[in-house]
Amino acid sequence: MPEDRDAAMKFFTDLHLCPHIGRMDQARPLIEKSSELGYDAVGISFDLGVMQREVEELRDACNTFGVDLVTRANLMPRDSSGLLRNLRVLRRKFEVIAVLCSSKAVARQAAKDRRVDLLSFLSTDTRKRFFDSAEAELASKGTASVEIDMAPLLYLQGSQRIRLLSRLRKETQIARKYNVPIVLSSGADSPRLLRKPDEYAFLSYLFGLDFPNAMRGFSENPKSIVERNKKRLNSSYIAPGVYLVRRGKDCPDV
Amino acid sequence: MRQRYIAARIESDQTVGERDFYNAIWASILRLFGEYGASQTEFGLVEFNPEKSQAILRCSHKALDLVKASIVAVTEIGNGKAAVHLLLVSGTLKSLRRKLPSREKD
Numbered sequence: 235m236p237e238d239r240d241a242a243m244k245f246f247t248d249l250h251l252c253p254h255i256g257r258m259d260q261a262r263p264l265i266e267k268s269s270e271l272g273y274d275a276v277g278i279s280f281d282l283g284v285m286q287r288e289v290e291e292l293r294d295a296c297n298t299f300g301v302d303l304v305t306r307a308n309l310m311p312r313d314s315s316g317l318l319r320n321l322r323v324l325r326r327k328f329e330v331i332a333v334l335c336s337s338k339a340v341a342r343q344a345a346k347d348r349r350v351d352l353l354s355f356l357s358t359d360t361r362k363r364f365f366d367s368a369e370a371e372l373a374s375k376g377t378a379s380v381e382i383d384m385a386p387l388l389y390l391q392g393s394q395r396i397r398l399l400s401r402l403r404k405e406t407q408i409a410r411k412y413n414v415p416i417v418l419s420s421g422a423d424s425p426r427l428l429r430k431p432d433e434y435a436f437l438s439y440l441f442g443l444d445f446p447n448a449m450r451g452f453s454e455n456p457k458s459i460v461e462r463n464k465k466r467l468n469s470s471y472i473a474p475g476v477y478l479v480r481r482g483k484d485c486p487d488v
Numbered sequence: 489m490r491q492r493y494i495a496a497r498i499e500s501d502q503t504v505g506e507r508d509f510y511n512a513i514w515a516s517i518l519r520l521f522g523e524y525g526a527s528q529t530e531f532g533l534v535e536f537n538p539e540k541s542q543a544i545l546r547c548s549h550k551a552l553d554l555v556k557a558s559i560v561a562v563t564e565i566g567n568g569k570a571a572v573h574l575l576l577v578s579g580t581l582k583s584l585r586r587k588l589p590s591r592e593k594d
Binding site for chain 1: 499519520553554556557560561563569570571573574
């Protein structure tokens with residue numbers, strides 16, 4: 235295995251922790267547990283009107299426990315024009331943009347928009363999981379990855395879990411066929427639902443995702459999204475492949 | 489039949505008894521894989537240490553993936569919320585016991 239890939243495999247990111255923002259007593263144990271279980275970075279989803287103070291509080295908590303904070307926005311637009319409006323405002327404010335696709339039109343728009351990082355679907359209603367071949371083909375031409383939350387596999391029971399496993403099995407096959415990266419996240423709102431990356435990878439055996447690909451879902455795939463977006467959020471970034479190298483007095487006289 | 493030995497650590501708000509732990513893993517195997525799947529695991533509890541909240545489990549090497557998934561899927565033991573974390577898997581009890589102290593420090 236090449237050295238850089240090996241390093242990426244050792245850097246574990248959970249892009250979806252779900253503490254109640256503003257309740258540090260709930261957020262701190264989650265971050266502490268993530269650090270204890272071997273995660274190097276955690277993504278926390280913020281409301282669209284989040285205050286800078288709350289972000290800084292969470293960043294301090296992450297620093298205390300030695301994990302990086304990745305700021306994430308969860309978009310839940312009703313239609314594709316709503317999605318475009320949200321993306322225009324929020325893309326430059328958050329490191330990760332996830333779209334919870336509640337309709338097929340939103341899912342299709344999100345898959346082809348290069349500003350979207352993660353395609354998320356409802357775990358409790360499998361009829362609203364729109365990740366099919368057409369969706370995967372659009373996503374494979376863009377930059378979006380499909381996100382799978384693991385916590386519902388722990389707390390759902392009976393027929394709901396059976397339906398979810400069956401749906402995830404199909405989605406995994408489609409994603410692999412079209413080379414759409416799979417990002418595995420905890421989706422946990424309580425420390426008891428958190429597991430180590432390799433433990434979640436064992437759990438992904440239930441829906442037919444093999445161990446190396448599952449580990450990639452917690453390491454290489456989320457890491458590449460975060461690195462790409464950190465570059466984009468840098469003030470020198472102008473467009474893909476175009477960076478500002480000098481400005482003002484640094485420019486030579488012509 | 490080749491066996492695999494699994495060391496696991498239990499996290500729970502309540503005190504967990506050996507019987508409750510054993511039943512919780514069995515229930516998880518049955519829920520996820522049914523009686524046919526469970527019959528292939530040759531699952532057993534080798535050792536239970538309530539002070540360290542650790543246990544050593546045994547299963548058939550062919551059913552290792554199935555048993556690991558079932559252990560991770562445990563969310564309740566007895567009447568309390570719980571999580572079971574995997575520490576180590578080994579082919580013999582001797583090597584598991586030799587490697588376990590270094591893994592406990594992690």
